[in-house]
Amino acid sequence: MIRLKWWQWLTVFILAYVILAGFLIPLKPGIYSYTPQRVKGGQVIIIDIHTYNTRLLSSTDHSAYLKYEDYHLSADGIDIHSANHLAARFNIPGVLPEDSKSIRASIIINNPVDGYFLYPDALFIEGSELSPTIPGPRWEKGDMPALSKNNAFRFPYRHILYETIRNTFFHVAIWMAMFLILIVSLFYSFKYLTAGDLVYDQLSSSYTGVAIVYGTIGLATGSLWAKYTWGTFWTSDIKLNMTAVAMLIYIAYWVLRASIKAVDSRARISAVYNIFAFAALIPLVFVVPRLTDSLHPGNGGNPALGGEDLDNTLRAVFYPAIAGLALLGHWMAHLTFRMKRIREKIESAN
Amino acid sequence: MKPYYLILFWSFFILPQWVFAQAESHDFLRNTGKIYVVVGVVLILFLGIIIYLVRLERKIRKIENLLNNE
Numbered sequence: 001m002i003r004l005k006w007w008q009w010l011t012v013f014i015l016a017y018v019i020l021a022g023f024l025i026p027l028k029p030g031i032y033s034y035t036p037q038r039v040k041g042g043q044v045i046i047i048d049i050h051t052y053n054t055r056l057l058s059s060t061d062h063s064a065y066l067k068y069e070d071y072h073l074s075a076d077g078i079d080i081h082s083a084n085h086l087a088a089r090f091n092i093p094g095v096l097p098e099d100s101k102s103i104r105a106s107i108i109i110n111n112p113v114d115g116y117f118l119y120p121d122a123l124f125i126e127g128s129e130l131s132p133t134i135p136g137p138r139w140e141k142g143d144m145p146a147l148s149k150n151n152a153f154r155f156p157y158r159h160i161l162y163e164t165i166r167n168t169f170f171h172v173a174i175w176m177a178m179f180l181i182l183i184v185s186l187f188y189s190f191k192y193l194t195a196g197d198l199v200y201d202q203l204s205s206s207y208t209g210v211a212i213v214y215g216t217i218g219l220a221t222g223s224l225w226a227k228y229t230w231g232t233f234w235t236s237d238i239k240l241n242m243t244a245v246a247m248l249i250y251i252a253y254w255v256l257r258a259s260i261k262a263v264d265s266r267a268r269i270s271a272v273y274n275i276f277a278f279a280a281l282i283p284l285v286f287v288v289p290r291l292t293d294s295l296h297p298g299n300g301g302n303p304a305l306g307g308e309d310l311d312n313t314l315r316a317v318f319y320p321a322i323a324g325l326a327l328l329g330h331w332m333a334h335l336t337f338r339m340k341r342i343r344e345k346i347e348s349a350n
Numbered sequence: 351m352k353p354y355y356l357i358l359f360w361s362f363f364i365l366p367q368w369v370f371a372q373a374e375s376h377d378f379l380r381n382t383g384k385i386y387v388v389v390g391v392v393l394i395l396f397l398g399i400i401i402y403l404v405r406l407e408r409k410i411r412k413i414e415n416l417l418n419n420e
Contacts, residue, residue: 019392023388052383161384162383162385163388164384164387166388167391170391171391210402213399213401213402214398217398220398221391224391228384228387332399332402332406336406339406339410342413343413343416346413346416346417347416350416
């Protein structure tokens with residue numbers, strides 16, 4: 001039997017949970033695509049809709065709606081082609097709600113098995129010259145008919161993101177874990193400056209080493225994620241560039257350490273540098289991106305991690321992911337620390 | 351070649367190719383709700399930790415050499 005400390009077992013257990021839950025819990029049902037994208041009012045149109053993670057064939061009681069602010073329009077007929085494919089027929093009036101020239105209506109699909117799901121601000125509808133006196137379907141104002149809800153434990157379905165919402169547990173969590181590890185490193189830097197024991201310098205530099213590895217992983221994973229959501233590996237997004245600057249500051253820490261041969265002055269200078277680097281990191285990563293536009297959540301007027309970006313189902317995996325990765329980082333840093341300790345003992349004995 | 355090298359070889363080169371061959375789409379990573387982007391992210395994470403361990407391994411080997419030279 002491998003002899004591990006309790007927190008090491010905890011690390012293994014948490015990370016296994018994060019990987020299993022993070023990959024196996026399915027997404028909520030959603031609308032993947034719809035055609036046509038834009039229509040003119042005053043005619044009957046059939047919208048061809050591809051859905052995601054739905055079981056349309058398991059239910060017979062389907063309904064579909066177009067919704068614009070307080071108004072909604074029910075579908076006249078629905079054809080189910082497969083579990084993830086349907087066509088809805090709408091008789092769209094020429095006159096739009098509140099005499100608008102054009103609107104963007106959300107598409108809502110509802111059935112007892114999947115619950116309701118929607119594509120927000122989807123269909124572009126232009127009004128037509130048909131006079132309002134012509135009898136026909138009208139947009140109904142007021143409450144929608146009751147929609148079914150499916151409360152199964154599933155991750156939110158978001159457009160463009162789709163399954164990559166799971167990267168919250170890996171890309172976002174590794175940044176949070178990096179901050180926790182840097183706080184530990186900062187603590188030991190202070191401890192070195194007050195106590196002057198070389199052990200604290202070895203601890204501090206070990207944690208910073210892991211934090212740099214985590215930061216590099218964070219940038220690389222973010223780059224891959226950006227390619228498939230924002231279109232390029234590296235955007236000129238403020239948060240990316242500021243984080244890259246912060247990472248360079250920490251890499252300079254490593255260069256600085258390597259350049260000083262005297263043990264005591266190396267420890268003292270790098271402790272001071274580490275404190276300044278952390279003081280620079282916080283405004284670079286948390287403050288500056290909030291002042292301008294950014295693609296990241298929580299920056300430049302984007303809502304912070306919250307609401308539908310981080311609902312309770314995501315939290316149930318996201319928080320353990322932070323804890324697991326932070327513990328793993330602690331483990332890695334501790335191995336390096338023990339190596340440094342042994343190396344120091346052997347070198348001083350020689 | 352020792353058997354565990356063979357297993358490593360399989361898991362790193364043959365397996366992904368076999369998985370990729372299953373996908374008929376032109377853009378593999380955009381398939382099935384972009385799930386392979388998540389797989390890629392986890393692989394990068396794994397690789398980063400492995401690189402850290404390899405560097406640590408090298409440093410420890412240096413210490414072992416120091417001990418053996420005494």
